[in-house]
Amino acid sequence: MRLPNLKLGELVASVPIIQGAMGVGVSLSRLASAVANEGGIGVISGVQIGFREPDFETNNGEANIRALKKEIQKAREISPKGILGVNLLAAINNYKDMVKAAVEEKIDLIISGAGLPTDLPELIKGTKTKIAPVVSSGKAAALISKLWDRRFSYIPDLIIVEGPDAGGHLGFSLDQLNAETKPDLKIIVKEVIEAIKPFEEKYEKKIPVVAAGGIFSGEDIAKYIKIGASGVQIGTRFVATEECDAHINFKEAYLNAEEGDVQLVQSPVGMPGRAIKNKLIERVELERIPVTKCYNCLQPCNPKETPYCISTALIKAVKGELEEGLIFAGSNAHRLSKIVTVKELISELLSDAEAALV
The missing domain is CATH 3.20.20.70 (Aldolase class I)
Structure with a gap:
């Protein structure tokens, strides 16, 4: 049909x-x-x-x-x-x-x-x-x-x-x-x-x-x-x-991911998200990464309090800098x-x- x-x-x-x-x-x-x-x-x-x-x-x-x-x-x-x-x-x-x-x-x-x-x-x-x-x-x-x-x-x-x-x-x-x-x-x-x-x-x-x-x-x-x-x-x-x-590199992160690698994360904008586990995610679980450049891009984001800059993290990921990037992915x-x-x-x-x- x-x-x-x-x-x-x-x-x-x-x-x-x-x-x-x-x-x-x-x-x-x-x-x-x-x-x-x-x-x-x-x-x-x-x-x-x-x-x-x-x-x-x-x-x-x-x-x-x-x-x-x-x-x-x-x-x-x-x-x-x-x-x-x-x-x-x-x-x-x-x-x-x-x-x-x-x-x-x-x-x-x-x-x-x-x-x-x-x-x-x-x-x-x-x-x-x-x-x-x-x-x-x-x-x-x-x-x-x-x-x-x-x-x-x-x-x-x-x-x-x-x-x-x-x-x-x-x-x-x-x-x-x-x-x-x-x-x-x-x-x-x-x-x-x-x-x-x-x-x-x-x-x-x-x-x-x-x-x-x-x-x-x-x-x-x-x-x-x-x-x-x-x-x-x-x-x-x-x-x-x-x-x-x-x-x-971004595409290969998906190909190399195993089932346990895709996990829920708390986004700086206050919403949960789903991403592939990497060094960035492990690091932000332990410490805040100070925001050195604020793009003033999202309404709910406060650069003085946010655990990391989501824009910087997503840009690094799409450019292939995987360990410092946020690699959003479906389950x-x-x-x-x-x-x-x-x-x-x-x-x-x-x-x-x-x-x-x-």
């Missing part, structure tokens, strides 16, 4: 896979355009995207905006007809300026997590750009839908439901993640589908729900399609591709064994998913 298309209004992805945004610099134009060219939705991570710009240290906000525009333009050159998105954390200090920059470049989709993007509909008003919040509960899905409905007469074009096995920052408490019975993505997806029904009925419009976090195989994709999801978001698998924008990173092309990966996922749907 063929997998369904993923429809966002007039935009139709023939492959119902969104490539997860991975920052800093792990998913930029090369990876996003490769995914879009295969019929999926390719996503550029906007987090500190200007880290290669010459004035990044001195003019962080402008450097990020400039780099975001460059990466969208490069991706569009490689994939003129594909569906391209950017992921912008609601917690970044220059959120509105980054959204406006993406909209100016006619990006197809803006995805926002790490807080509720309360004003996002206002920022895309009068454009064709679609918007998608990232949630981790039916309650959060209903809350953002209700807020957008009341304030802007708008509902999400797509909702991404991220479960506890994702890499990077997670929308759960450490207690929830360490509990004997941790949150179940299948249950959360079903709750979100139910929670948004009143809004779908009011607007006579389907809101596609996409499952994310720990999805590794075609069988996983089929599992979520069967319970009513319109598609899936996958991050970790795309790191082990030739087109992934990260340094080869299944240890299952990766080789680097493939995006085309090969999507072909495998589709083939296995369609076989599992029969």
Whole structure:
């Protein structure tokens, strides 16, 4: 049985896979355009995207905006007809300026997590750009839908439901993640589908729900399609591709990881995260690493108290300086064994998913 298309209004992805945004610099134009060219939705991570710009240290906000525009333009050159998105954390200090920059470049989709993007509909008003919040509960899905409905007469074009096995920052408490019975993505997806029904009925419009976090195989994709999801978001698998924008050392960290190496960490921004254990993680468990340069990038971060600078740590990781970098990864990173092309990966996922749907 063929997998369904993923429809966002007039935009139709023939492959119902969104490539997860991975920052800093792990998913930029090369990876996003490769995914879009295969019929999926390719996503550029906007987090500190200007880290290669010459004035990044001195003019962080402008450097990020400039780099975001460059990466969208490069991706569009490689994939003129594909569906391209950017992921912008609601917690970044220059959120509105980054959204406006993406909209100016006619990006197809803006995805926002790490807080509720309360004003996002206002920022895309009068454009064709679609918007998608990232949630981790039916309650959060209903809350953002209700807020957008009341304030802007708008509902999400797509909702991404991220479960506890994702890499990077997670929308759960450490207690929830360490509990004997941790949150179940299948249950959360079903709750979100139910929670948004009143809004779908009011607007006579389907809101596609996409499952994310720990999805590794075609069988996983089929599992979520069967319970009513319109598609899936996958991050970790795309790191082990030739087109992934990260340094080869970063990719090899995934290939060399064993099951016990991927662990929960407390991020400086106050949220739990999941990363590959290394010297940085071992060190911050024992001592604080003073922040020598603050980029003023995230709202909840206090440079005088934070255990280390997350921007510096993520930039070092993507450049291949693994022992001093923060290597965010999903819970299944240890299952990766080789680097493939995006085309090969999507072909495998589709083939296995369609076989599992029969």
